[in-house]
Each structure stands twice: as structure tokens, then as C-alpha cells.
Amino acid sequence: MTSAAHTAPANEQTYDVHRIKADFPILAQQVHGHPLVYLDNAATTQKPRAVISALEHYYAADNANIHRGVHELSGRATKQYEEARAAVRAFLNAADDREIIFVRGATEGINLVADSFGRSFRAGDEIIVSTMEHHSNIVPWQMLCERSGAVLKVVPIDDDGEFLMDEYEKLLSPRTRMVGIVHQSNSLGTVNPVKETIARAHAAGARVLVDGAQAAPHQRLDVRALDTDFYVLSGHKMYGPTGIGVLYGKRELLESMPPYQGGGDMILSVSFEKTVYNKLPYKFEAGTPHIAGPIGLKAAIDYMQAVGLERIAAHEHELLAYGCELLAEIPGLRMIGTAAVRSSVLSFVLEGIHPHDIGTILDREGIAIRTGHHCAQPVMARYGVPATARASLAMYNSRSDVEALARGLRKTIEVFS
Amino acid sequence: MDDLRDLYQEVILDHGKHPRNFRKAPAANRTAHGYNPLCGDQVEIFLELDEGGVVKDICFQGSGCAISTASTSMMTQALKGKTLAQARALFEEFHALITGTGEPDPEKLGKLAVFSGVREFPNRAKCATLAWHTMCAALENRAEPVSTE
Ligand SMILES: Cc1ncc(COP(=O)(O)O)c(C=O)c1O
Numbered sequence: 001m002t003s004a005a006h007t008a009p010a011n012e013q014t015y016d017v018h019r020i021k022a023d024f025p026i027l028a029q030q031v032h033g034h035p036l037v038y039l040d041n042a043a044t045t046q047k048p049r050a051v052i053s054a055l056e057h058y059y060a061a062d063n064a065n066i067h068r069g070v071h072e073l074s075g076r077a078t079k080q081y082e083e084a085r086a087a088v089r090a091f092l093n094a095a096d097d098r099e100i101i102f103v104r105g106a107t108e109g110i111n112l113v114a115d116s117f118g119r120s121f122r123a124g125d126e127i128i129v130s131t132m133e134h135h136s137n138i139v140p141w142q143m144l145c146e147r148s149g150a151v152l153k154v155v156p157i158d159d160d161g162e163f164l165m166d167e168y169e170k171l172l173s174p175r176t177r178m179v180g181i182v183h184q185s186n187s188l189g190t191v192n193p194v195k196e197t198i199a200r201a202h203a204a205g206a207r208v209l210v211d212g213a214q215a216a217p218h219q220r221l222d223v224r225a226l227d228t229d230f231y232v233l234s235g236h237k238m239y240g241p242t243g244i245g246v247l248y249g250k251r252e253l254l255e256s257m258p259p260y261q262g263g264g265d266m267i268l269s270v271s272f273e274k275t276v277y278n279k280l281p282y283k284f285e286a287g288t289p290h291i292a293g294p295i296g297l298k299a300a301i302d303y304m305q306a307v308g309l310e311r312i313a314a315h316e317h318e319l320l321a322y323g324c325e326l327l328a329e330i331p332g333l334r335m336i337g338t339a340a341v342r343s344s345v346l347s348f349v350l351e352g353i354h355p356h357d358i359g360t361i362l363d364r365e366g367i368a369i370r371t372g373h374h375c376a377q378p379v380m381a382r383y384g385v386p387a388t389a390r391a392s393l394a395m396y397n398s399r400s401d402v403e404a405l406a407r408g409l410r411k412t413i414e415v416f417s
Numbered sequence: 418m419d420d421l422r423d424l425y426q427e428v429i430l431d432h433g434k435h436p437r438n439f440r441k442a443p444a445a446n447r448t449a450h451g452y453n454p455l456c457g458d459q460v461e462i463f464l465e466l467d468e469g470g471v472v473k474d475i476c477f478q479g480s481g482c483a484i485s486t487a488s489t490s491m492m493t494q495a496l497k498g499k500t501l502a503q504a505r506a507l508f509e510e511f512h513a514l515i516t517g518t519g520e521p522d523p524e525k526l527g528k529l530a531v532f533s534g535v536r537e538f539p540n541r542a543k544c545a546t547l548a549w550h551t552m553c554a555a556l557e558n559r560a561e562p563v564s565t566e
Contacts, residue, residue: 354482
């Protein structure tokens with residue numbers, strides 16, 4: 001197993017996981033009489049004090065509506081909102097702040113593209129997605145197909161949960177308009193070869209949307225190196241607040257696309273005869289946005305960068321390897337998702353014990369994992385399981401957390417024996 | 418650990434692993450589908466009612482966690498030979514037991530009282546009651562699947 005995006009050697013001495021953990025107030029609690037072991041990070045991550053303080057400070061000191069007031073507070077709020085856009089631009093290594101659109105989350109980002117970019121799709125056009133997509137990168141395209149008569153094609157995965165490049169190549173054709181692919185799978189942990197996927201799509205004349213909701217907290221991103229057309233993020237999965245996400249789009253594409261929603265802020269002038277839409281990025285940000293959201297997200301990005309993206313990735317990579325080792329010793333445990341390049345996800349089933357029961361027993365030990373289909377029912381169908389148990393790692397998890405998981409699983413087996 | 422033992426009592430584990438009446442009923446005249454989208458539990462209930470409205474046979478198929486499988490299994494045992502009215506009344510008792518509302522009657526519940534531990538696990542209540550909701554749908558011959566959500 002190799003990790004996607006780092007070269008720095010992991011070193012527990014220089015990576016002080018306990019100090020990092022101490023920055024996340026929620027983690028210092030007992031659950032059912034045990035110290036909380038939070039391993040449901042793929043669902044949502046916890047927030048460092050820096051993010052909580054940024055939100056509090058914004059509401060306590062600077063709250064005002066943006067882009068419209070002449071007064072001091074509005075100026076401050078606008079400045080911080082736009083500084084957050086610049087921070088996200090730098091985080092993604094995008095070329096231009098105007099390519100960063102604030103949305104509610106990855107889901108809304110994908111819906112925006114399917115709705116707006118998809119408006120020109122016609123019967124016979126084709127959209128390709130992979131089997132391991134989150135429902136949010138399936139359903140908006142299905143809805144677009146229903147509206148437009150376009151056809152959805154699905155790239156299969158193998159038993160390890162690897163994207164099958166050759167099968168993908170066979171599906172590409174001049175009819176392909178759009179390829180939707182997840183950068184890192186939330187149900188399997190697979191890190192997909194998105195750069196090659198994008199290059200091949202471009203060679204066929206198609207555009208690509210990469211779902212980066214899970215990749216963002218685990219590796220350094222570079223939308224220009226990938227040459228992706230669209231990239232989406234969810235703030236809450238990268239230590240930021242809920243309700244804020246990002247759509248990155250190449251400027252010429254965004255320029256050419258019709259607005260997604262109509263309202264205030266997205267217009268230059270309105271009359272009943274003619275309304276002129278605003279320029280990027282405001283064309284896609286109708287109405288008063290979640291102003292505190294980007295401000296909190298910037299604090300999260302700053303925090304991740306202060307710890308070091310490569311160091312986080314190295315730490316999590318080592319922890320994943322350790323977790324795999326410990327889980328391999330558990331009798332009757334089968335890993336779901338064993339791709340060569342993967343990150344932060346331990347998805348598994350236990351023989352004769354339903355994931356839901358595992359989840360309940362671990363919860364009583366203070367261990368939070370996710371059980372279910374992880375909004376990836378096609379993946380469950382592919383593996384012939386109704387659900388899996390999933391432990392997912394973040395920068396604040398330590399070796400003792402995965403040890404607690406292994407202990408909890410042995411206890412689960414004991415309860416059921 | 419104690420409330421875990423209360424939840425996963427021997428009887429429940431046994432029914433979870435070896436569900437009774439786990440089959441299709443060739444003569445079923447009432448069926449319904451139940452689904453819990455949160456955990457993926459699926460159940461299909463087959464009922465054979467005689468002319469007098471008595472449950473002559475009841476069985477099920479599907480997949481689910483220990484709580485939902487055991488609950489379905491024990492429900493089928495409890496309902497055989499009961500009238501429609503008795504079946505509904507028993508569901509009321511069971512529901513009261515699971516949700517901790519009202520005063521369930523241990524006499525009426527019989528073996529089903531082993532599910533009392535579920536009360537301490539509110540997010541597992543749906544696992545225990547899916548079969549019962551589905552059974553009610555079967556009695557009414559409702560076509561659309563029952564969902565816990
Ligand atoms: C891979 C992936 N894509 C998209 C999403 C959707 O994110 P959100 O619900 O924040 O819009 C998720 C969330 O689980 C995810 O894991």
C-alpha cells in the first residue's frame with residue numbers, strides 16, 4: 001500500500017498527535033464512561049478551537065451583510081469572506097479567485113454543475129461515473145439524464161475496489177460529455193488515478209468533475225496539475241463548519257455557463273425588460289451566502305497548513321497501515337476495499353455479525369464508527385453486502401485509537417459468541 | 418457492558434443466528450416488504466390468514482442485524498394462531514416496551530419481553546419494530562414497501 005500524495009517520512013516524534021488532539025475540544029469527553037474514540041471522520045470531522053473561535057469572533061465582532069453596505073462592519077465581513085476565497089484558491093492551487101464558488105457542500109457543487117453545465121446536454125449525450133461514487137455524484141447525473149435524454153455509463157471496479165482504467169477507456173467516446181469521478185472513495189478509501197482519468201476524458205473531448213470531498217483532508221490538492229474542469233469540496237469533512245463547500249471550475253467554463261439560481265448578488269442590474277447577470281464568481285452565489293462558513297473554512301485550512309498537509313498525510317498513512325495490521329488479526333474479519341493506493345478508511349465486515357450490531361457495541365465502548373451503506377449502495381451491491389462497518393481516520397487519531405477499535409471488535413465477537 | 422447484555426440476551430442472539438420461520442409461505446395471502454434505509458435491513462413478511470381472520474402461517478425472509486432478525490423471528494412465533502385484532506394489540510404492547518412509553522403488560526408480551534433492553538438504545542428501536550410495522554402493512558395488504566424513515 002502506498003499513499004497518494006506525500007514524500008515526507010512519517011515521524012511520530014515530530015508529529016505530536018496528542019497536542020493536535022488537544023486542539024479539538026470535543027474530543028476531550030467521555031462517552032458511555034469511556035474516553036471518546038472518534039473514528040467517523042469520513043462522515044464529518046471535528047473542529048479545532050481555531051475554527052470555533054473564528055466563527056464566534058465573526059458573529060461577536062464583524063457580522064454584517066457583504067458586498068452591499070458602506071459601513072465598517074460590512075466592509076470587514078466582505079473582506080474576510082473574500083480572503084477566505086483567496087485561501088481556498090491557494091489551497092487548491094487554482095489560478096484565479098473567480099474560479100472559487102462557495103456552495104453548501106460537495107453535493108450542491110455537483111448539482112450546480114449538473115444543472116448549469118448540463119443544460120446543453122441532449123439525447124444521446126453520455127455521462128460516465130464510477131461504481132464507487134457517493135450517491136451525490138450519481139443522482140444529480142441521473143436527474144440530468146432524465147431531463148435531457150443523456151445516458152449514464154458506469155465504470156466497474158475490481159474486487160480490491162480499484163477503478164478499471166481499461167473499462168473506462170472503452171466507455172469513452174465522442175458522445176461522452178462529462179465524467180464524474182471521486183478522488184478518494186468514502187466507502188473503500190480507494191484513491192483514484194484522477195489525473196489519468198482526466199487526461200483520457202480530455203482526449204475524448206469530455207469534461208471532468210472530481211469529487212474531492214474525502215480527498216481534501218488527506219492530501220495536498222492541485223487542480224491545475226490535475227487539469228480538472230471541476231472540483232468539489234465539503235468544508236465539514238476538512239475540519240471546517242457544515243453548510244459550506246466549494247466548487248472550483250475552470251474560468252472559461254464557468255463564464256460560459258448559465259446561472260444556477262437567481263436572486264440578489266448574482267445580478268448587475270435588474271429591470272423587467274432585461275436583467276444582467278453579475279460576473280464570476282458572484283453569478284453563482286445568489287442571495288446572502290453563509291458568510292461565516294468560508295471564514296470558518298479558512299480557519300480550518302490555516303490550521304491544516306500549520307500542522308502541514310504532508311505531515312498529516314504521512315501520519316494517517318502510517319496509522320492506516322497499523323490499523324490494517326491490527327484488523328488482519330481479528331478472526332472472521334474481511335476488509336472491503338483493499339486498493340493499492342488508498343487512504344484513511346478501514347471498511348470491513350465481521351463474519352456472522354451485522355455491522356449495525358458492531359456499531360452499537362463499539363459505541364458502548366466510546367468508539368464512534370459508521371455502519372451502513374455509506375451513501376454508496378452500488379458499492380455494497382458490488383461486494384454483495386448490505387452494509388459495512390467503517391472506521392475512518394483524521395489527523396488527530398492516534399495508535400491508541402485504532403488499538404481501541406481492535407479491542408472493541410474482539411469484545412463484539414465475545415458478545416456474539 | 419450490562420446494558421449490552423440486556424440488549425443482546427441469549428434468546429435474541431440465538432434467534433438472530435438461527436431465525437425461526439425463515440422461509441417463504443407457498444399459501445401466503447398477505448405479504449409486505451419492509452426496509453430500513455439507514456442500515457439496509459430488508460424484510461419480507463408472508464402471512465396466511467384463514468377465513469376467520471386467524472394467522473394460520475407466518476414466515477419471513479430478508480437480511481438484517483441481530484435485533485431486527487431476532488425480532489422478526491420471535492414475532493412470527495408469537496403471532497401464529499392469533500386473530501388480526503390480537504396481532505395488532507400485541508404490536509401495541511411491543512411498541513410500548515421498545516419505546517418505554519406506557520405500561521406494557523408482561524403477561525401479554527410473554528417471551529417478547531426479552532426486548533426490554535432495546536429501550537436503553539433508542540437508535541436501535543427501528544431495528545426491533547421494522548418487522549411489526551411490516552406485518553401491519555401485510556395485514557392491510559399495502560403494496561408500497563414500509564420504510565422506517
Ligand atoms: C465522496 C463523497 N462525496 C460527496 C459527499 C457529500 O458531501 P456533503 O454531504 O457534505 O455534500 C460525501 C459525504 O459523505 C462523500 O463522502
